[in-house]
Amino acid sequence: MTTETLPLARGKLTAKAPLAPLVWFKSGGPADWLFEPKDADDLAVFLGDLDPAVAVMALGLGSNLIVRDGGFPGVVVRLGKAFAKVEAIDATTLRCGGGASGILVSSTARDTGIAGLEFLRSIPGTVGGFVRMNGGAYGSEVKDILLEAEIVLRSGERRTLPLADLGYTYRHSELPAGAVVIGATFRGRPGEAQAIQAEMDRISANREASQPLRSKTGGSTFKNPDGHKAWALVDEAGCRGLTVGGAQVSEKHTNFLINTGAATSADIEALGEEVRRRVKAKSGVELQWEIQRVGVMK
Missing domain, CATH: 3.30.465.10 (Uridine Diphospho-n-acetylenolpyruvylglucosamine Reductase; domain 3)
Structure with a gap:
């Protein structure tokens, strides 16, 4: 997409916009476009005129999100004041x-x-x-x-x-x-x-x-399965403190993953998948992601 192929907008449009600063994990690639609409009418007109084949994702505070390292191929909408x-x-x-x-x-x-x-x-x-x-x-x-x-x-x-x-x-x-x-x-x-x-x-x-609120984290990683607490299953599977690259299972709360400093989104997602594998092997329970994972692998 180029500026010429995008609809006109009264709000702010940014090409190749870095998303890592906008999400809690502080990792991940850019969006093709970041759109900050002026108001609801601006958003409605823009989406109505946008090529239907272009993916659209809303972004809030970025607390429950892994943006993969290849970024988001489409338009990310961020609502402002x-x-x-x-x-x-x-x-x-x-x-x-x-x-x-x-x-x-x-x-x-x-x-x-x-x-x-x-x-x-x-x-x-x-x-x-x-x-x-x-x-x-x-x-x-x-x-x-x-x-x-x-x-x-x-x-x-x-x-x-x-x-x-x-x-x-x-x-x-x-x-x-x-x-x-x-x-x-x-x-x-x-x-x-x-x-x-x-x-x-x-x-x-x-x-x-x-909870590890002072860390680069994404909030609760996995949904609580029926009859279980996700953190307890993760702990029982021996995952407290487990690391992949720069990503770690929090020592403070085992249903939180943290970026210890230089983790890629691939590190974080791979750690989550390893936790899921170990929990399944230990308890037979298949954890489901609560954190949303979007974008493309690098």
């Missing part, structure tokens, strides 16, 4: 932009006396990402609070989907490939700001104590 607004629309409901962080959503809920959204404080991503993945933590999931999601389809069509149309299961939705979540409406329950803050503090302290 225009999509990061959060506002209360009544005593228990928030309307949130797809680029708003979990921290901003939970803090706004606290400030407006809305309880039940505290768990979003612990999800290191944006509304778009955790709506797509049915993100969850500490006993709650997005499906428990979502009323509807506003999306732009790969065709450029804008739609508002109620909860029932998202097909949520554990860490999965039926949102079509290439669709970009540009907003969501969440409903909590009435609460006291002080109690909400106390719960957010408890969650933050728990995460700090149990």
Whole structure:
């Protein structure tokens, strides 16, 4: 793709854009194009005019993602400040932009006396990402609070989907490939700001104590299989501290992989596959990736 073959856009288009600085693992190759739309209309028109054969991927904070070393052959959409607004629309409901962080959503809920959204404080991503993945933590999931999601389809069509149309299961939705979540409406329950803050503090302290938050990581690597905790299966298979190249299974929390400094995405993905192999051999359980892996091998 060249600038001449791309649709006109009011937002920012960057060719051969490095993605490693934008993802938590700090590894991986560039995107053919990085598109930061000016607003929802800009995104819809751009996608509608873009060659349907071109792959499109939305990128939030890059916390649950391995971008392979060959980069992403297509357009990566990154939602900026225009999509990061959060506002209360009544005593228990928030309307949130797809680029708003979990921290901003939970803090706004606290400030407006809305309880039940505290768990979003612990999800290191944006509304778009955790709506797509049915993100969850500490006993709650997005499906428990979502009323509807506003999306732009790969065709450029804008739609508002109620909860029932998202097909949520554990860490999965039926949102079509290439669709970009540009907003969501969440409903909590009435609460006291002080109690909400106390719960957010408890969650933050728990995460700090149990997860390698100061490392280059990607969050939880594997989904919890039915009846099991992924970290326990990884530990029992003797994988704590296991390394491949510059990638390591965290000593602090074995369901986290970390980039110790110079890991390639190939190192990280190979380590994950070796962990899966060892867990299967030890327990018979086949772990499923929770981290998304995109792009092409180098």
